[in-house]
Amino acid sequence: MTSVRLRGLLPALAQRRTRVLPAAAAPGGTVAEAVGVRVERAGRAVLDDVGIEVRAGEVLALVGPNGAGKSTLLAALAADLVPSAGEVRIEGRPAAAWTPGELALRRAVLPQDAALSFPFAVGDVVRMGRAPWAGTEREDEDEAAVAGAMAATEVEAFAGRPFSALSGGERARVALARVLAQRTGLLLLDEPTAALDLRHQELVLRVCRERAAAGDAVVVVLHDLGLAAAHADRVAVLHDGRIAAEGPPSEVFGEELLSRVYRQPVEVFPHPRTGVPLVVPKRAHATTRRTANRTIRHS
Known part of the structure; x- marks a missing residue:
């Protein structure tokens, strides 16, 4: 490299060295938030007037049926998606006010698909x-x-x-x-357990808990309500582009709400040892199934 080119790089390197680095958030402090966020695609509202806070030291799980807007909300919180209306703030500043480099020091994003060319x-x-x-x-x-x-x-x-x-x-x-x-102090993970076996699902959520215990804010999209109930401090249940309920799993995971949101009757009962809510679909009793099978065989 010529001395002229080297001299040209030195100011840029010095500027990067003096960049203001993010400070750790206070426990329970708001690291990111969505305020009245609306996202439209093909003339349809994928998210509509959504508001949520992401706090330091907590695991926030986004749950809901397919197409409810979970991944879209995660992308908006990551500032990877510009809302049609409303605002996303990171560390109290509008997401649009941060440069890509500044955002990369403050939040890390795990997309659904990990592909490299x-x-x-x-x-x-x-x-x-x-x-x-x-x-x-x-x-x-x-x-x-x-x-x-x-x-x-x-x-x-x-x-x-x-x-x-x-x-x-x-x-x-x-x-x-x-x-x-x-x-980074903010982790945004989109279905990190989808391709994993039982052991590694627990490993990933345990890592999320450890990061939250260390003071980070973690947002994770999950389909498994059992994992959300066991590992999340708060859950936000999305339904038709809105947040139907938000709070601790023990308060939010009710039979009426989940049955309505998922359009599938469910039962919710506490784990006999931990008290964590267990969510299971309502199914025909085994005796009923055996009777039905006998009826089919003899018909």
């Missing part, structure tokens, strides 16, 4: 999460952040394998490791 090694994919910190004083944390994220998601064993050679569940864990390595 090139055969990057797993370790390199996780290291991508550190890109926003390049040129800042926290760049020195890169190796520790990557190693810690890979250990938390149990992907160290295939660090050198191509990402494209992994199973769907392995890719999901590597994608989560990248998000964790980013070390």
